[in-house]
Amino acid sequence: MATMQDVARRAGVSVSTVSYVLTGARPISQATRAKVLSAMAELDYQPNAMARGLASRRSRILGLLMPMDERGLGATETAFVTGAAAAASAAGYHLVLSPIGAGEVDELRRLASQRMLDGALLMEVQLDDPRVDVLRELSVPLVLIGRTADTTGLSYVDIDFDRTVRDAVDHLVRLGHRRIVYVNHSPATIAHGYGPALRTRDAFVAAMSGHGLDPLMIAAEDSAAGGRDALSEAFDRAPDLSAVLAMNESAVFGILGELARRGLAVPGDVSVVSMVTSPQVAELATPALTAMTSPGSALGRIAVETLLRHIDADSGEIYQQLLPCVLEVRGSSGPPGTAGGAAGDGPARPTPGRT
Structure with a gap:
C-alpha cells in the first residue's frame, strides 16, 4: 500500500508538500498540486479519513449517541442502528x-469539542435531555430519534405513540377484551x-378511557x-384481566413464562400484544407475538437523511x-375465554391466581 512518502518521492516534492495538498493548510501552486495528484493516481494512494477531513473541514463521521447497559442491543434497537448506518x-x-x-454530558462535551463529529443522532431521548443543550452550545448539527418535551427548533423522527397505543387497544377491544393491563x-x-x-x-x-374502560x-x-x-x-390488582x-x-x-407457570393459555386465557417490537423478536416467542411492529429501520434512515441536509x-x-407502529397479528391474541377451542367452546378459564 502506497504511503505519503511514496507519493512525495514520485512527485519529487517534500512530504510536507503532499500534506499541504491533502489538507489545504497552505497554498500550493497549480503545477505542484498537479504533480502530487498525478503521483497519487499512479500509486493508487488512498489518503486516510483524517487527511480528507482536514481538506474538506469534515470528518465524514456521524455520531449515534445511544446509552446501553449490560444487555447490549436487542433486535429492535439494532434495526434503528442498521437503518442509520446504511x-x-x-x-x-x-x-x-x-x-x-x-x-453523561461531560463526556459528550469532550467528544463534541474535538470536532470529530460532523453531526449527531440522539437515541433514548428523555423529555428533558441535557445532551441537546450541549450539542447546541457547541454548534454540532443534531437530529433526535425521539422527542424532548419542547421540540421548538429541533429536528426529530419518532414513533407516533398515540396512534400506536390506540391501534393496539382497539385491536384487543375488537376481540372482546375489557380488562387490559399495560x-x-x-x-x-x-x-x-x-x-x-x-x-x-x-x-x-x-x-x-375512550372505550369507557379503566386503565391499569x-x-x-x-x-x-x-x-x-x-x-x-x-x-393481584386485576384478577379478571x-x-x-x-x-x-x-x-x-x-x-x-409466568402465564405458562400458572397454567394459563395464550391467547385462550390471556392475550398478549407487544409494542415497538421487531418481527425477529416477535417470532422468538411461542406462540409468536402479535405485535405493533417498530418502524426502526425507516426512522434510522430518515434521521440520517435529515442530519445530512443540516x-x-x-x-x-x-x-x-412521526411514524406509527404497524399491527401484525400472530398467535398471541384472540377473543377472551377461548382456551381449548373457539370462543365459548373451551373449558372454563383457570383461576388467575393459581400456582
Missing part, C-alpha cells in the same frame, strides 16, 4: 456508535423522563424476572416526522 454509508459517511446517555418500562425509567414510557402511559389512559399500568424492570413480577402484580399490552421486550418473555446545506429548516 443511510450514512450510502452518503459516504461513517456512523460511530457512542454509548453516551443523558447523564406493562411499561421500569419505575426508574419513567421517573427519569424517558419519552416513550411517558407518552405510552398517557396514550394508554386516553385509549382505554404496571411498571416492570427490563428483565424476564421483571415481567414475571409485573404479571403477578397485575393479577384477559389481555396484557407490553412495551418492554425483556419483560414480555417473563410475562409469557450538515451539507447548513440548513436551519426543521424537519419533524
Whole structure:
C-alpha cells in the first residue's frame, strides 16, 4: 500500500508538500498540486479519513449517541442502528456508535469539542435531555430519534405513540377484551423522563378511557424476572384481566413464562400484544407475538437523511416526522375465554391466581 512518502518521492516534492495538498493548510501552486495528484493516481494512494477531513473541514463521521447497559442491543434497537448506518454509508459517511446517555454530558462535551463529529443522532431521548443543550452550545448539527418535551427548533423522527397505543387497544377491544393491563418500562425509567414510557402511559389512559374502560399500568424492570413480577402484580390488582399490552421486550418473555407457570393459555386465557417490537423478536416467542411492529429501520434512515441536509446545506429548516407502529397479528391474541377451542367452546378459564 502506497504511503505519503511514496507519493512525495514520485512527485519529487517534500512530504510536507503532499500534506499541504491533502489538507489545504497552505497554498500550493497549480503545477505542484498537479504533480502530487498525478503521483497519487499512479500509486493508487488512498489518503486516510483524517487527511480528507482536514481538506474538506469534515470528518465524514456521524455520531449515534445511544446509552446501553449490560444487555447490549436487542433486535429492535439494532434495526434503528442498521437503518442509520446504511443511510450514512450510502452518503459516504461513517456512523460511530457512542454509548453516551443523558447523564453523561461531560463526556459528550469532550467528544463534541474535538470536532470529530460532523453531526449527531440522539437515541433514548428523555423529555428533558441535557445532551441537546450541549450539542447546541457547541454548534454540532443534531437530529433526535425521539422527542424532548419542547421540540421548538429541533429536528426529530419518532414513533407516533398515540396512534400506536390506540391501534393496539382497539385491536384487543375488537376481540372482546375489557380488562387490559399495560406493562411499561421500569419505575426508574419513567421517573427519569424517558419519552416513550411517558407518552405510552398517557396514550394508554386516553385509549382505554375512550372505550369507557379503566386503565391499569404496571411498571416492570427490563428483565424476564421483571415481567414475571409485573404479571403477578397485575393479577393481584386485576384478577379478571384477559389481555396484557407490553412495551418492554425483556419483560414480555417473563410475562409469557409466568402465564405458562400458572397454567394459563395464550391467547385462550390471556392475550398478549407487544409494542415497538421487531418481527425477529416477535417470532422468538411461542406462540409468536402479535405485535405493533417498530418502524426502526425507516426512522434510522430518515434521521440520517435529515442530519445530512443540516450538515451539507447548513440548513436551519426543521424537519419533524412521526411514524406509527404497524399491527401484525400472530398467535398471541384472540377473543377472551377461548382456551381449548373457539370462543365459548373451551373449558372454563383457570383461576388467575393459581400456582
